[in-house]
Amino acid sequence: MFPFLSRDNQRDLQHVKDYKPQTDGQLLRILLHGQIAAGKSSFINSVQGVIKGRVSKDAGAANSGSSHTKRYKTYRIRKDGQNTFCSFGLNDTMGLECNSNRRRKVSVKDIKRVMKGRVRDGYTFNPESKILKEDRYYNAAPTANDKVHVLVCVVDASRVHLMSPKAIETLQDIREEASDLDIPQVAIFTKIDLICPEIKKDLRNVYRSKILKEKMEEFSAEVGIPIDCIFAVKNYHEENDFNSETYTLILSALKHIITFGDDCINMGSNRG
Numbered sequence: 001m002f003p004f005l006s007r008d009n010q011r012d013l014q015h016v017k018d019y020k021p022q023t024d025g026q027l028l029r030i031l032l033h034g035q036i037a038a039g040k041s042s043f044i045n046s047v048q049g050v051i052k053g054r055v056s057k058d059a060g061a062a063n064s065g066s067s068h069t070k071r072y073k074t075y076r077i078r079k080d081g082q083n084t085f086c087s088f089g090l091n092d093t094m095g096l097e098c099n100s101n102r103r104r105k106v107s108v109k110d111i112k113r114v115m116k117g118r119v120r121d122g123y124t125f126n127p128e129s130k131i132l133k134e135d136r137y138y139n140a141a142p143t144a145n146d147k148v149h150v151l152v153c154v155v156d157a158s159r160v161h162l163m164s165p166k167a168i169e170t171l172q173d174i175r176e177e178a179s180d181l182d183i184p185q186v187a188i189f190t191k192i193d194l195i196c197p198e199i200k201k202d203l204r205n206v207y208r209s210k211i212l213k214e215k216m217e218e219f220s221a222e223v224g225i226p227i228d229c230i231f232a233v234k235n236y237h238e239e240n241d242f243n244s245e246t247y248t249l250i251l252s253a254l255k256h257i258i259t260f261g262d263d264c265i266n267m268g269s270n271r272g
C-alpha cells in the first residue's frame with residue numbers, strides 16, 4: 001500500500017475493493033471510449049495502480065508508443081494477496097477516428113454492439129467494417145455480464161478545444177446510443193497537469209482552476225454530459241507520479257463510476 005494514503009483514501013479503497021453487485025457473480029462492466037491518445041489505457045493503468053497499491057506499467061494496459069487498442073479486452077483487477085478479482089471490469093475501445101464519415105459511423109455502430117454485449121473478448125476492431133454476425137467473436141445471446149453498465153468518455157483536457165465538429169457529433173451520437181440503452185454516461189478529463197500551471201504545481205488546485213472549469217462547461221454543453229458527471233484526473237504517467245493528490249482524484253472518479261454502473265445493474269434487474 002502507498003504510504004501516503006489518508007484515512008478517507010483507505011476507506012474509499014476498501015469500498016471499491018469490496019464492492020459487489022446485488023446479483024451473485026455479476027460483473028460491473030465499465031466501457032472507456034474517446035479519441036486516440038486521450039488517456040484511456042493510462043486510466044486503466046492508473047486504476048490498477050490505485051487498487052494494487054503499486055505501480056508497474058507492464059502490468060497494465062498502456063504501452064508507451066502504442067495508442068491504438070484494436071483488440072477488445074476486459075481488464076480485471078486481482079485483489080492483492082487473494083485469488084479473487086474486483087467485481088468490476090474495464091474495457092477499452094479502439095480510439096475514435098473522426099476524420100471521415102464512413103469511419104465515424106462504423107465506430108459508433110461497433111460501440112453500440114459493445115454496449116449491448118455483442119462483442120466478445122478477443123475481437124479485433126476493424127475501422128473499415130463493423131463486427132459481422134458471422135464473426136466468431138459476435139455474441140448472439142449476451143447475458144447481463146456481457147453488457148456495459150457505465151460508459152466513460154475519456155477526454156484529453158489539453159486538446160479538448162481542438163475537437164472538430166465531427167468529433168463532437170460522434171460523441172453526441174455515442175451518448176445518445178447509450179441513453180437509448182439506459183446506460184449512464186460520465187466523462188473523465190485527463191492530462192489536467194498540462195493545461196494549467198496552478199494544477200501542475202499543486203493538484204489540489206483542480207477545484208479552483210478557472211481554465212479547467214471553463215473547459216468542462218464547454219464540453220458539457222457541447223456533448224451533453226452534465227457537469228457533475230465529469231471528473232478530472234491526472235493519470236499515472238511517469239515514475240513517481242502517484243502521490244496523495246493523483247491517487248485521490250483517480251479513486252474518487254472510480255468510486256463515482258462504480259456508483260453509476262451499480263445503478264444501471266439494479267435498474268436492469270428491477271426491469272427483469
Ligand SMILES: Nc1nc2c(ncn2[C@@H]2O[C@H](COP(=O)(O)OP(=O)(O)O)[C@@H](O)[C@H]2O)c(=O)[nH]1
Pocket residue numbers: 035036037038039040041042043062063064065066067068069095154190191192193194233234235236237
Ligand atoms: N501528462 C499527462 N500525460 C498523460 C496523462 N494520461 C495519459 N498521458 C499520456 O498520453 C499518451 C496517450 O495515452 P494512452 O493512455 O496511450 O491513450 P489512449 O490512446 O487513449 O489509450 C501517453 O503518452 C500517456 O503517457 C495525464 O493525465 N497526464
Ligand SMILES: [Mg+2]
Pocket residue numbers: 040041042062066067068069092
Ligand atoms: Mg490505448
